[in-house]
Amino acid sequence: xxxxxxxxxxxxxxxEQYLTYxxxxxxxxxxxxxRLFEQLVLEGAQAGLSWITILKRRHHYKRVFCQYDVVxxxxxxxHDIAAALQDKGIIRNRLKVQSVVNNAAKFIDVQxxxxxxxxxxxxxVDGVTIVNKFEKNANIPAQTELSARxxxxxxxxxxxxxxxxxxxxxxxxxxxxxxxxxxCFCYSECC
Numbered sequence: 001x002x003x004x005x006x007x008x009x010x011x012x013x014x015x016e017q018y019l020t021y022x023x024x025x026x027x028x029x030x031x032x033x034x035r036l037f038e039q040l041v042l043e044g045a046q047a048g049l050s051w052i053t054i055l056k057r058r059h060h061y062k063r064v065f066c067q068y069d070v071v072x073x074x075x076x077x078x079h080d081i082a083a084a085l086q087d088k089g090i091i092r093n094r095l096k097v098q099s100v101v102n103n104a105a106k107f108i109d110v111q112x113x114x115x116x117x118x119x120x121x122x123x124x125v126d127g128v129t130i131v132n133k134f135e136k137n138a139n140i141p142a143q144t145e146l147s148a149r150x151x152x153x154x155x156x157x158x159x160x161x162x163x164x165x166x167x168x169x170x171x172x173x174x175x176x177x178x179x180x181x182x183x184c185f186c187y188s189e190c191c
Contacts, residue, residue, distance in 0.1 A: 009184045010137055018052055027190040029129055029175035031118045036174060037107055038068045041100050043170045044161030045091050051169075053091075060089025065100055070111075073104035099160035106158045122176065124150055129190070130177040140179050143168045 012018040030036055041061060046054045054061075064087050066072040076084075081101060085092050107117055114120040124146060134140050147168035154162040162170075171177045180187040 006185045007183050008186065009181050013052065015052065017055060021055055023186060026173055027175050027178050027180050027186060029190075030173075031122070033107075033111065033117045034068055036117050036121060037070055037104070038062070039170060039173050040103060040107070040162075041065060041068065043166050043173065044099050044103070045096055046169070047096070047161055047163070047166055049091065057089055057091070060087065064090050070104040070107050073101055074108055076101040076104075096161060103159050103161075106154075110157065121150070121174070125176050129175055130171075132177065132179050133182055134179060135182055137181070141168065147171060 008019075008022060012022040030039065038061075042054050042058065045057075045061065062068065064084050081094075081097055084090070084097050085094060090097075110117050110120045114123070130146075132140070143164040147170075148164040150171070151162050151164045151167045154167070168177075172179050175190060178187065178190045180190055
């Protein structure tokens, strides 16, 4: 159970799942392609919704989308997509579900070109986390020039639901950028 008396960013509510995500995942560098794909799926699903809405459904996404096996997902048929859309555990938006299938195929393309998705995505920051020094949530941008450049490149490669705002959230979630507030106990742990 997360400690409630420590200094942390103000955005997670007192919800235990939210606090655990903040304390143990958000802002910590991820280099595993399976986790990188999972987070790409979740950020795409979150478009237009709150993060907690998706976080509460995370285990359903993993189940519905075959433990994020990109080879299996890239081979999904219309029948598989229709079956996924019947599952009440996920956000049942056809375009978002189709984007998971599409993005799985594009993810494989990137892996083949760069050796791993990790090498591709972390190449935008030369493998080093960008460490910001924000004292207030109001100072944290929704997007940056870099997130726009990543979004543009991903879109050029055929990815869907990868806009500049979503890509900045993705960068934060996989630790490409450390946007923990300087007063947060995670700030120095993620650097």
